Amino acid sequence: MTLTQNQFAIVNALFEEPDLSQRQLANRTGLGLATVNAAVKECRETGLVEEGRLTAHGIAALKPYAVDNAVIMAAGLSSRFAPISYERPKGLLKVRGEVLIERQIRQLHEAGVENIVVVVGYMKEYFYYLEDKFDVKIVINRHFADRNNNESLWLVRELLGNTYICSSDDYFEENPFERHVWGSYYAAEWSEGPTEEWCLTTGAHDRITGVTIGGKHAWYMIGHAYFDRAFSRRFAEILDEEHGKSETADKLWEQLYVDHIGELSMQIRRYNSTTIWEFDSLNELRSFDPLFLENLDSEIFDNIVAVLGCEKSEVHDVYPLKQGLTNLSCHFATDDGEWVYRHPGVGTELLVDRTAEKAALETARTLGIDRTFVFENPRRGWKISRFVVGAKNLDAHDEGQLKTAMEFARRLHESGASVDRHFSFYEEGLAYERDTLERGPIADPSWAGMRSEADELNALLVADCGEPVLCHNDFFGLNFLVSPDGTIDLIDWEYAGMSDYANDFGTFCVCEQLTEEEMHRALTYYFGREPTAREWAHNLGQVGMAGWCWYAWALLKAAEGEDVGEWSHIYWRAGRTYLRKALELYRALPERE
Incomplete structure (x- = not known):
């Protein structure tokens, strides 16, 4: 038997508590007394209720409404x-x-x-x-x-x-x-x-x-x-x-x-x-349970308290900045300012040398390149930095900001600092190629030619680069914070390592999609003078290698079922254009003495 909603209310109430008066039924069901009277009458007439109790028929009628x-x-x-x-x-x-x-x-x-x-x-x-x-x-x-x-x-x-x-x-x-x-x-x-x-x-x-x-x-x-x-x-x-x-x-x-x-x-x-x-933020939860943080067993909050010397109760305005399966970052504030907590994602310990990252961060802080860095635990991978209020990312097409970025690179490269990690576009690109081929052939017919050019160009670059220097290796606009007062910080040093000095120039030009005219001006800012023909060939070569390397990465992502969108073409175009152009420039150089 199908019950009306009012009949159900009466039958269900009497199932839970027999012998309720009609006024008690009204209070229990929230129905008006007149509605209850009418519904009880219907239940009696249909044999669901008799003398204030459910009949066997009434109990059977309720069964289809039981929660499974x-x-x-x-x-x-x-x-x-x-x-x-x-x-x-x-x-x-x-x-x-x-x-x-x-x-x-x-x-x-x-x-x-x-x-x-x-x-x-x-x-x-x-x-x-x-x-x-x-x-x-x-x-x-x-x-x-x-x-x-x-x-x-x-x-x-x-x-x-x-x-x-x-x-x-x-x-x-x-x-x-x-x-x-x-x-x-x-x-x-x-x-x-x-x-x-x-x-x-x-x-x-x-x-x-x-x-x-x-x-x-x-x-x-x-x-x-x-x-x-x-x-x-x-x-x-x-x-x-x-x-x-x-x-x-x-x-x-x-x-x-x-x-x-x-x-x-x-x-x-x-x-x-x-x-x-429903608690959508830590602040909402603390309003409901004021002792929540004090009673919370949290290594993250213990880390914050230990590094900043604050109390748990001071921490407020907590919200995520970046969320994913790699690094996770959130904003929080204390009485002394605003901060960022970086938590390592699962598996990043296999990808990132945190000891090298910390050494690079300390060097960048000393040089005034990254004034946001406060502390990193290299064993666990967590980090605390200052939050730059109102910051924007660097505009590489703004001449002043372009000049500052290149001066940052030069100061870093000439710092004399070193870390144990080594980074090479060529070696990274080969690793991406191997991983892609394990998933199937590379369909792009231009890949074989690009790979051959990368082989030849890498040999010239290695012979020409001198001693490796500390590089950021993720050197592009999204990793620069431009404060409202115009000061700039370079953040995110996870891929820092000993490299060809031109690596940072290569990444920057590819990711910021600089024209050759902008590239030439950038290199002039880097050296503080006009680059020589050999310097121009060498740096343009790392633009080609960066494009080739990140295109190999994009091919791997595609083989894994991920779509990196227009970046695949941006990387391909940079590799295809500047591998070839750099080789031509090298071939035109006079032999070294």
């Missing part, structure tokens, strides 16, 4: 919660003495929902203990970094029925879960003023009819949702239809729902503003 399971999504990076999310997933934070996901699991259990699936991805191993502790099922989302949470639901689409859909990092002051639910809904709270949340419009019977991102004086989506079986069947089909499409990868599951809102019936479930808590 819950899906807790815990795969995401929680990038807005940096730097704490660098150490552990957000759902495993302890708030007011309880781990967020554990509190939610207990609340589901209290409502009689025992079948719980947790979809994990980022730092997935941190969640495995939940299987033993709560007998949940773990499902692994391997695409947590490149697809949005619709991927998590697609992975469990065959498990969807009468299902709660939850986020691992929500905190419910009151348990919102129930043993039986009438139909699909999305939880919502009221915003009296403007909000950037997803705001809802509703029609008859509180069905959600529209969703807008941002609004004011509106009910907005927050917290959990509930799918009934009809909703789950159709939504599982939609997940299958949309899966694998590039335009779908970045969509939240809620966006897929909105895209099909006309065929998916879902109501609004309204909650008081103190019931559901």
Whole structure:
């Protein structure tokens, strides 16, 4: 038997607590007394209720509304919660003495929902203990970094029925879960003023009819949702239809729902503003739990306190600057200023010599090239720097900034400093080529000719370069910070190493796409005079080698299924043009004595 929503409210209330009076039923269900009276009469007439208790027929009628399971999504990076999310997933934070996901699991259990699936991805191993502790099922989302949470639901689409859909990092002051639910809904709270949340419009019977991102004086989506079986069947089909499409990868599951809102019936479930808590920032969480930081077991915050000599309670205005699977960076402030914390990504210890990086950073600080550097731990790879307020990246086409960049390079190269790391465009390019060929042939017909030219040119450059010097090796505009007062710092020294002095010139010219006229002026600034013919040939040769090397990198990325966009052509063009031109210039030089 299909129950109306009011009939369900009466039957469900009496299932939980028999012998309620009609006034008590009104209080429990939130329905008006007249509505309760009418619904109770209907339940009696249809044999669902007799003398204030459910009949066998009433109990049977309630069974189709029993909750089957819950899906807790815990795969995401929680990038807005940096730097704490660098150490552990957000759902495993302890708030007011309880781990967020554990509190939610207990609340589901209290409502009689025992079948719980947790979809994990980022730092997935941190969640495995939940299987033993709560007998949940773990499902692994391997695409947590490149697809949005619709991927998590697609992975469990065959498990969807009468299902709660939850986020691992929500905190419910009151348990919102129930043993039986009438139909699909999305939880919502009221915003009296403007909000950037997803705001809802509703029609008859509180069905959600529209969703807008941002609004004011509106009910907005927050917290959990509930799918009934009809909703789950159709939504599982939609997940299958949309899966694998590039335009779908970045969509939240809620966006897929909105895209099909006309065929998916879902109501609004309204909650008081103190019931559901979603913490989008550390500041929000500390407002809810003032002792959160003091009780937080965090190596990152211990590092900050040790280096800056501040208290944990001083740390505020924390937000991510850069998030990915390599290095992760966040901004934070203390009473003494604004700072950047750099946390190494997984596997970077295999790619970056942190001891060499630290030595280069200390040299750059001494030379006044990078005044932002404060401290690096070379064993663990974390770093603290000053945050430059209002900084912009260097404009290589601004003559003054171009001159400063070249003067920076000269000061670095003449510093006499050394590190243990060596860097060569030729060796890097060969490594990229080997890795690409392991995945299949290189389709570009021009590659063989470019490789032959690189072989010949590298031999000339090695014979011509003299002793290697300390180079930045990632020397281009995005790694320069130009302060509002015009002062400039060169940051990000991960690839610094002993190299041909012209390496930095080569990278700069390729990445900034300088014209030959701009290249000549840049080299004049570097030397403080006109370059000789040999110097011009040599530096133009490293422009060609840089283009060839980074084009090899782009070919590898393409072989791995990644698209670097227009940069592939930019690198190819620089390599193709300047390998050949440098060889011609070298051939035209007089023999050395």
